[in-house]
Amino acid sequence: MRRVLSIATLLLAPAALPGVAAQWLRISTPNFELLTDAGENKGRTAIVKLEEIRSVFDFSAPAPRVFVFASEADRKRFDLHEFRPGSFLGTPERSYILLRDVSERIVYHEYTHFVFARTHGALPAWFAEGVAEFYSALGQAIPGHLARLASGGWLPVEEWLSKEAAWIGGGDPARFYAQSWAFVHMLYTSRTYRDRLPGFMKRLEEGAPAAQAFADAFGKPLVDAVDEARALAGRNSIAMAIKGKRPDPQVAALDKTPAAIALADLSLDLNQYGHAFEIYTKLSGDRPDDPAAAAGLGALALRRGDYPEARRLLRRAIELGSREARTHYEYAMLVRESGGEPAAVIESLQRAVALAPDFADAKYLLGRAELDLKQKPEGGEVRKSKPAVTIPKSWNNPEGDSRLDGVLEHVDCLGTQARLRVAANGRRYSLAVREPGKIPIRNTGAVTFEFGCGPQKPRRIEIEYVAKADPAMGTIGDVTALGFR
Numbered sequence: 001m002r003r004v005l006s007i008a009t010l011l012l013a014p015a016a017l018p019g020v021a022a023q024w025l026r027i028s029t030p031n032f033e034l035l036t037d038a039g040e041n042k043g044r045t046a047i048v049k050l051e052e053i054r055s056v057f058d059f060s061a062p063a064p065r066v067f068v069f070a071s072e073a074d075r076k077r078f079d080l081h082e083f084r085p086g087s088f089l090g091t092p093e094r095s096y097i098l099l100r101d102v103s104e105r106i107v108y109h110e111y112t113h114f115v116f117a118r119t120h121g122a123l124p125a126w127f128a129e130g131v132a133e134f135y136s137a138l139g140q141a142i143p144g145h146l147a148r149l150a151s152g153g154w155l156p157v158e159e160w161l162s163k164e165a166a167w168i169g170g171g172d173p174a175r176f177y178a179q180s181w182a183f184v185h186m187l188y189t190s191r192t193y194r195d196r197l198p199g200f201m202k203r204l205e206e207g208a209p210a211a212q213a214f215a216d217a218f219g220k221p222l223v224d225a226v227d228e229a230r231a232l233a234g235r236n237s238i239a240m241a242i243k244g245k246r247p248d249p250q251v252a253a254l255d256k257t258p259a260a261i262a263l264a265d266l267s268l269d270l271n272q273y274g275h276a277f278e279i280y281t282k283l284s285g286d287r288p289d290d291p292a293a294a295a296g297l298g299a300l301a302l303r304r305g306d307y308p309e310a311r312r313l314l315r316r317a318i319e320l321g322s323r324e325a326r327t328h329y330e331y332a333m334l335v336r337e338s339g340g341e342p343a344a345v346i347e348s349l350q351r352a353v354a355l356a357p358d359f360a361d362a363k364y365l366l367g368r369a370e371l372d373l374k375q376k377p378e379g380g381e382v383r384k385s386k387p388a389v390t391i392p393k394s395w396n397n398p399e400g401d402s403r404l405d406g407v408l409e410h411v412d413c414l415g416t417q418a419r420l421r422v423a424a425n426g427r428r429y430s431l432a433v434r435e436p437g438k439i440p441i442r443n444t445g446a447v448t449f450e451f452g453c454g455p456q457k458p459r460r461i462e463i464e465y466v467a468k469a470d471p472a473m474g475t476i477g478d479v480t481a482l483g484f485r
């Protein structure tokens, strides 16, 4: 639905592009856009299951893009975690559901991630996976999980709640999933917990450690509830019903070129730049007037920090008629950060929002840009007003010379770097994170902290940084440490 490319003729030789040797199909309903090289039957099965679980949630959102991969090789290349038969990926512009296995529980599980990603802030892995498993069985007990817990025992609570547990799980990810399901299943099916579950989730989204969030919401220790879940062993259940008449899928052949572009876009969103570069470069050689190639190569230039080249390519994509919201959005960002005309920034953002009305990132920036234009700030106002410098003794990182207390509103992911947007003292500041993996993060306790890209659930943050304006990044300094409260 989002992609409107008019490709009349096929200039690419078959199998010329990586990952597009097979026949691709586009199977769609008003709620889903599914691309598959696994044949019509498998694609139809997946979309029928997606419509079923959508009816259970009775949830409406812009259609996620669903891939159903035929081959193990494709799935692995595009998968985040190899042991999983499906994945969910949310980006500011688009959501993806990636599937190889289209069995009911897998499809329901990934769709649940989609719903929660759109309706909640970041939840810890154990909770997110537990919820996805709970809905995957429509509230019924999952015998396989119960058997695994009965034979293998439960993971120690600390290990289960840790960030790594989902991927390592003590070498046993299945046990992590089983335990997360059993616990969340109890929370949803027991009257004691169900009513106060929203309060618990809210505390988790705020970044409270699980034990604290649990005590706050339910007034008892988490470990006691874990014992309870172990004793209950999925005995309760609730019934969820698939509702109504669901739309019939439309099936159409997908040419190799749009299939290749869709795969390249996915690679880009998965930060698999090498693969994306290969496809876009091939495409730009074969079809120099296709805006998709310039848009993709421009997005890659942006991520490696080559801003002049990114601006040139994105501008070319726009001149060639690109209808990708991301292209207009990224172009707007580049114009703004190189001190370009605010009116030009607003125009590009308006086009991004018109093309993807759900693009929260673009809407946020558009609102900001319009506000800034009304207020007509003097140039460099933010940079002149460096906040007072006070470094607490506990923060002995010698590099930072400045400090900012505020609310983290937004994270721009720019390839290997990131930019934090923070509201403080009635203003907004941007700060560069040069090497995200090397920034010490304090006060997080047992909380899982991840920089999701895009708008953040507002959260108090303390930032220590070196005051050093970077006009290209639009930042006032480089972050040396972060703390959350």
Ligand SMILES: [Zn+2]
Binding pocket: 109, 113, 128, 129, 132
């Ligand atoms: Zn999952």
